Amino acid sequence: RGGAIHTVLAPRVAAALSGEPQQFEFEEVVSGQLRRIEMHLSPDLSDSGEVRGFFSTGLDITERSATEAALRELTAIIDSTTDLVVQTDWRGNITFMNQAARRALDLAPDAPVAHLNFADFNTAQTNQLFTDVIVPAVRASGVWLGETTVYVAGGRVMHQTGRHDHVALGVQLASEFARDVDERTSVFHGD
Secondary structure, three states, X not given: OHXXXXXXXXXXXXHHHOOOOEEEEEEEEEOOEEEEEEEEEEEEEOOOOOEEEEEEEXXXXXXXXXXXXXXXXXXHHHHHOOOEEXXXXXXXXXXXXXXXXXXXXXXXXOOOOOOOEHHHHEOHHHHHHHHHHHHHHHHHHOEEEEEEEEEOHHHOEEEEEEEEEEEEOOOEEEEEEEEEHHHHHHHHHOO
């Protein structure tokens, strides 16, 4: 294992000694456990600009790397579901839409959504339902399940079953999960 680390470090050390700052990651066994390390090598320059050596800083990023991998996996799952998934801030401003929601609204996969508000896609009846039923239920129990109507691409009204959750992540967020009832009905009836 020591040879593998040397193979990773040797060219980075040589680059730092030639005056090029280095930042990279590698894995190393520490106390019998595989750890992921983020390394910074900064050349130590004299007043005349000659490289005298380098400073090194290593940071154990094992947990961060594992969390990032789990988030990438979860994002891939959410993006590949046929259910519409939307996340908003407490004002209803959209912070995330999965690919199914973007397709339903005819939005490009990389189109910005920060300027959109969830209420703009709801019918008047759904907005009233939010005020009278959904928000109070979510505040009381953290979740609401039911059926609503929203506008999608082409001005079509989509009837959807939905789940609205309150998610506290240091700030107040809401997540909406929905399924097109009309599409589900046509599948069940063979249309």
